[in-house]
Amino acid sequence: MSHAVYLLDRAHTPRTSILYFVSGVVIALLPLFFKTQVKGSLLPDPWRSRSSWIVSGLKWLAFAWLSAEFIRVGQAIISTYPLNYLQADMMPIIRVMCQRFLTGKDIYAVIPEIWNNRPIYLPGMWAPFVPFELAGMDIRWGSVAGILLGLFAVWKIAPTFRQNHWLFLLVAIPAYILSVSIWEEKVERVIRFSEEGVVAGFYLFLAYALTRKNPVVIGLAIAGCLLSRYSFLFWVPAYGLYVFFFESRKQAIWITVTASVAVLLFFLIPYGFENFSWFASIPSKYPEFALQNRKIDPEYAHVNLGFSKFFSDAQVPFLFRLQLWATAGAPFLLLSLFAVPRIRKSMDPAMWGLASLKLTLVLFYNLVVVPVGYLFYVNTFLSLALWMYFVRLRFNPAPAELA
Numbered sequence: 001m002s003h004a005v006y007l008l009d010r011a012h013t014p015r016t017s018i019l020y021f022v023s024g025v026v027i028a029l030l031p032l033f034f035k036t037q038v039k040g041s042l043l044p045d046p047w048r049s050r051s052s053w054i055v056s057g058l059k060w061l062a063f064a065w066l067s068a069e070f071i072r073v074g075q076a077i078i079s080t081y082p083l084n085y086l087q088a089d090m091m092p093i094i095r096v097m098c099q100r101f102l103t104g105k106d107i108y109a110v111i112p113e114i115w116n117n118r119p120i121y122l123p124g125m126w127a128p129f130v131p132f133e134l135a136g137m138d139i140r141w142g143s144v145a146g147i148l149l150g151l152f153a154v155w156k157i158a159p160t161f162r163q164n165h166w167l168f169l170l171v172a173i174p175a176y177i178l179s180v181s182i183w184e185e186k187v188e189r190v191i192r193f194s195e196e197g198v199v200a201g202f203y204l205f206l207a208y209a210l211t212r213k214n215p216v217v218i219g220l221a222i223a224g225c226l227l228s229r230y231s232f233l234f235w236v237p238a239y240g241l242y243v244f245f246f247e248s249r250k251q252a253i254w255i256t257v258t259a260s261v262a263v264l265l266f267f268l269i270p271y272g273f274e275n276f277s278w279f280a281s282i283p284s285k286y287p288e289f290a291l292q293n294r295k296i297d298p299e300y301a302h303v304n305l306g307f308s309k310f311f312s313d314a315q316v317p318f319l320f321r322l323q324l325w326a327t328a329g330a331p332f333l334l335l336s337l338f339a340v341p342r343i344r345k346s347m348d349p350a351m352w353g354l355a356s357l358k359l360t361l362v363l364f365y366n367l368v369v370v371p372v373g374y375l376f377y378v379n380t381f382l383s384l385a386l387w388m389y390f391v392r393l394r395f396n397p398a399p400a401e402l403a
Contacts (some may be wrong), residue, residue, distance in 0.1 A: 008226050017366075020376075024362035027383050031390035032334075032355035035348050062172055063155050064398040067148050073183040074087060074144040077191045085114045085136070088193035091140055093119050097126040098133040108275055120282055121195075123266050124227030128198045143190065143197030147182070150197075150204030150381060151175060155389045157211050170389045178380060199229045200381045203361075207385035210353040211392075215243075215251040219258025226259070227256040227267055229378070231327070238331035239353055246338065246349065287320045292371040306371035316369055323367035328365050331356045351391055354386045 085092035093111060097119050100107045107126075110118050119126075129142040154171065182190045190196055194381060206221035222236060236259075244252035291313055293300055301308040311319045334356045337343045361379040368375060 013302055013304075014309065017307060017309065019125045020305050021307070021362065021366045024366070024379065024383070025359065027386060028355050028358035028362055029400065031032070031386060032347055033349045034390075035346070059155065059158060059172070063151065066151065066176065069183065070144055070148055074141065074191050076139050077185075078138045081192050083140075088189075089114055090193065090195055092131055093137050094121060094126045094195055095133060097121065098130045098139060101127075101130055102134060103317055108271060118278070122227045122230075123271065124202065124224050125195055125198065125229070127266075128201075129195075140191060143195060146197035146199070146201030150201040153204045154365070154384045154388055155206035156314050156387055157208055157392060170391060175384055178377075178384075182377070188372045190377060196374045196377055200378050202228045203378050203382055204385055206357070207354060207382060207389070210357070211389050213251075215254035216258050220262055222255070222259040223262030223266070226263060231364040232357060232360050234328040235331045235357055238335050238356065242335055242338065242352060242356075286369050287317045290316050290320075293370055301371055304371040304373045305376050306366050308369055308371045319367060320369050323364060323369070326363040326367055327360050330359050334359065348393075351390065354389060358382055358386050
């Protein structure tokens, strides 16, 4: 539902902004509270046994076709539209950062040729593009690769061979619609201008890690997300407490240590400690940037998703605080509810991590003060992973097959 709403946004912006938010909340909470197990096959025997291997093959054939289309369309877009910081400065800035990394220069020094400003991107945002710069390729292929790796994670979450795995079509079809919106650049020029494909890849990898329950992999995925776009920042301690008190203290410690060491090695030691006060001051500048953006383009907030359009210029600082309060409060509210035994019985522990993550992102992106269109793709892509896992657990579940 949220995918279709996303594509319709420019036709009825206020209404679809509300629908996008409501559908996101439903997508987040329904799998958490819907615990009914669908026993047996939804296909009659012997059709199920005859079709299982066919559908399993079609599932990966669909992924192969989707990947080929992304590569074909990506090539067309990248070859037609060269990087130009006057149109969008994100990828040109990231390219300079990659070049500086490869030549041993100060990555976070001022870039005189692009607005004479310091770059603000964390290592998880620019480092994945380094191999493409090293290979002499257009670094925007990194965004394409990030999306494809993220979709591969979603396909891996799909039901197993002996389950009702034909239900993956419930996610494959929205994935196709979402991909078409990127190919046709209906909402925002994701491949042409943005780095968001890498962010989507990190968050979908985190979704995959949460379904596998491997603490080291979860810790690495959390670090990758934190060092790309930290929109889920307040979810991290809530999830750590959830694992510590309701799953395994040992796993909670492993997740914390792995994520902490990764952030320390890849950010704080090489870059973070030296520029800590500057990095810490960046979020507080978002309201000012939003107001500047509104002066340049007064209609910008009104042609994109999010609730920014409902707030006046004078209310932008309040919207920024509301975003902080909401994203901080939502995961801890779900944690508090889960701590109540009577309420816990109505919630599915297997879905808590993904559902709380989705709810946090829904609030973060819908309350963002600068509602850039491509930002909403991460939140929308996560719906695919969440519902694929929901289908996997609910329809003909077999724990041995979920390993």
